[in-house]
Amino acid sequence: MAFIIHLYINNLILLKMAKARKKPVEIEFITFDEFVEFGKNQPDANIVDGMPWSFNYKGFPITHENNERYLIPTLEGTHNFTPLDVLITGVKGEIYPCKIEIFEATYDVVE
Numbered sequence: 744m745a746f747i748i749h750l751y752i753n754n755l756i757l758l759k760m761a762k763a764r765k766k767p768v769e770i771e772f773i774t775f776d777e778f779v780e781f782g783k784n785q786p787d788a789n790i791v792d793g794m795p796w797s798f799n800y801k802g803f804p805i806t807h808e809n810n811e812r813y814l815i816p817t818l819e820g821t822h823n824f825t826p827l828d829v830l831i832t833g834v835k836g837e838i839y840p841c842k843i844e845i846f847e848a849t850y851d852v853v854e
Contacts, residue, residue, distance in 0.1 A: 769853060771832040772846070778813070778830055800830075803838055815840055 773781065782788050782795030782805065789796045796807040806814040813824045817839040824830055828840040841849075 765849070768834050770834065770850070772829045772841075772850075774829055775824065775826040778824070801832060801836065801838060 778800070779795065781800065782798045783790060783793075785795065785798040788798035791807075794807060794810055795805075798805050803816050808814050808823070811825055815822050815824045815830065815838060818837050819839075822840050824840040828842055829846050830838055831841050831846070832838050
């Protein structure tokens with residue numbers, strides 16, 4: 744649902760987008776290194792040269808692209824997960840990578 748306000752000035756239409764604020768919900772996240780360690784410890788993991796190549800994370804099949812990238816199935820398709828990201832588990836159990844700088848600007852870590 745989008746809210747757009749049309750302003751008419753001198754016969755020109757100016758659009759003013761509505762603003763919203765994220766609800767204060769808690770999410771889970773894991774760093775790349777923690778994710779690799781998680782994968783190594785899974786009974787279904789396929790380990791190649793010390794790296795987990797395929798395993799399941801929270802019911803999602805994970806694929807190793809290279810030692811700096813995993814392929815993550817998200818609601819929007821397959822996304823790359825790298826050491827510059829954290830992997831978030833959303834409020835409905837979905838997973839998706841998020842750049843660390845965006846994560847730090849958007850979330851406060853709680854214990």
